[in-house]
Amino acid sequence: MKITEIRNKLIEKELKVTPQRIAILEAIIKLHNHPTAENIIDYIRNNHPNIATATVYKVLDALASNELIKKVKTERDVMRYDAVIENHHHLYCSESDRIEDYTDNELNELLEKYFETKGIPDFKIEDIKLQIIGKFTKTKK
Amino acid sequence: MKITEIRNKLIEKELKVTPQRIAILEAIIKLHNHPTAENIIDYIRNNHPNIATATVYKVLDALASNELIKKVKTERDVMRYDAVIENHHHLYCSESDRIEDYTDNELNELLEKYFETKGIPDFKIEDIKLQIIGKFTKTKK
DNA sequence: TTTTCAAAAGAGAATAATTCTCATATAATA
DNA sequence: TATTATATGAGAATTATTCTCTTTTGAAAA
Numbered sequence: 560m561k562i563t564e565i566r567n568k569l570i571e572k573e574l575k576v577t578p579q580r581i582a583i584l585e586a587i588i589k590l591h592n593h594p595t596a597e598n599i600i601d602y603i604r605n606n607h608p609n610i611a612t613a614t615v616y617k618v619l620d621a622l623a624s625n626e627l628i629k630k631v632k633t634e635r636d637v638m639r640y641d642a643v644i645e646n647h648h649h650l651y652c653s654e655s656d657r658i659e660d661y662t663d664n665e666l667n668e669l670l671e672k673y674f675e676t677k678g679i680p681d682f683k684i685e686d687i688k689l690q691i692i693g694k695f696t697k698t699k700k
Numbered sequence: 701m702k703i704t705e706i707r708n709k710l711i712e713k714e715l716k717v718t719p720q721r722i723a724i725l726e727a728i729i730k731l732h733n734h735p736t737a738e739n740i741i742d743y744i745r746n747n748h749p750n751i752a753t754a755t756v757y758k759v760l761d762a763l764a765s766n767e768l769i770k771k772v773k774t775e776r777d778v779m780r781y782d783a784v785i786e787n788h789h790h791l792y793c794s795e796s797d798r799i800e801d802y803t804d805n806e807l808n809e810l811l812e813k814y815f816e817t818k819g820i821p822d823f824k825i826e827d828i829k830l831q832i833i834g835k836f837t838k839t840k841k
Numbered sequence: 842t843t844t845t846c847a848a849a850a851g852a853g854a855a856t857a858a859t860t861c862t863c864a865t866a867t868a869a870t871a
Numbered sequence: 872t873a874t875t876a877t878a879t880g881a882g883a884a885t886t887a888t889t890c891t892c893t894t895t896t897g898a899a900a901a
Contacts (some may be wrong), residue, residue: 575867575868575869575877575878576868576869577868577877577878577879579878579879580878596858596859609880610879610880611879611881611882612858612859612881613859613861613879613880613881613882614878614879614880616859616860617860617879618878618879621878632773632774633773637857637859638858650820650823653826653827661820665818669814673807673810677806679791679802679832681836681838682791682832682834682835682836682837683834683835683837684832684833684834685794685833685834685835686832686834687830687831687833688830688831688833689829689830689831690830690831691820691823691825691827691828692825692828692829693823693824693825693826693827694823694826695822695823696822696823696824697822716847716848716849716896716897716898717897717898718848718896718897720849721849736887737888750851751851752851752852752853753851753853753887754850754851754852754888754889754890755849755851757887757888757889758849758850758889759849762849778886778887778888779887779888842901843900843901844899844900844901845898845899845900845901846897846898846899847896847897847898847899848896848897848898849894849895849897850894850895851892851894851895852891852892852893852894853890853891853892854889854891854892855888855889855890855891856887856888856889856890857886857888857889858885858886858887858888859884859885859886859887860883860884860885860886861882861883861884861885862881862882862883862884863880863881864879864881865878865880865881866877866878866879866880867876867877867878867879868875868876868877869875869876869877870873870874870875870876871872871873871874
């Protein structure tokens, strides 16, 4: 992902383009395994030693509320961030902190069809996310 | 749920029966909408003004690791607790903190069948939980 | 019933992730 | 380039949760 692309994403959302925002968004894209705020801070401090912690959190909030990234919550403790915005699910390792994205349009259609006919009483569905818990049988590439 | 039942649950898990544990488990069952630790503390302090905060957290951990309650993580911030242990999904309100349980065995079977034939490469599924995000069309009874 | 002792609880300090405050700096627009 | 709303920096503040250490207690055994 080129910096120009990141810049355009920000412009599309009418967010001011700042070096901090570019650095943070770039970091989340590069650090694919759903980094924590701390991972991001560590990463960007290499090239941008002066970005304040509070700025990182503020930028993460801004990016998330403009749907440029997603917040991902784990059973464990801290918030994690995901650059992938297209609809997808998550694979959680039951033994470690590893999280992977899982995209499956066939499944999405199946669920959509299922709830279309069945529905949930007194509830209007907007989005469905699966948390698939289990074990990875290969280590990360 | 009678106190004797709660007591038996603890005994089954070989946990010592203490007034604190009974009070906390009872509180989670009564406060059904997935209380936070704070909700629980507020609730039990009425009848048991001397239960320490640390004790509540310790008891919650003990109950959760013995599968008498579940920890529920929200997109927002704090940990919440659920007395329902049978397999179920969650309905999240996109506008408030409300969370409800959603049990649907037909859906569970559908998912099981789907993944049985399809599978996920390099991943052994242990459990699947749906986070269904949307809006409640009725206020809570 | 009393004794025993591992396990649990109490108290409050400690920790750590996140947020707040507010002065300063900077992007975007005219 | 001047203007202005918006973003950033710095560090203090907040808050949920955990830790430490002492005291208490549940329940098994005598």
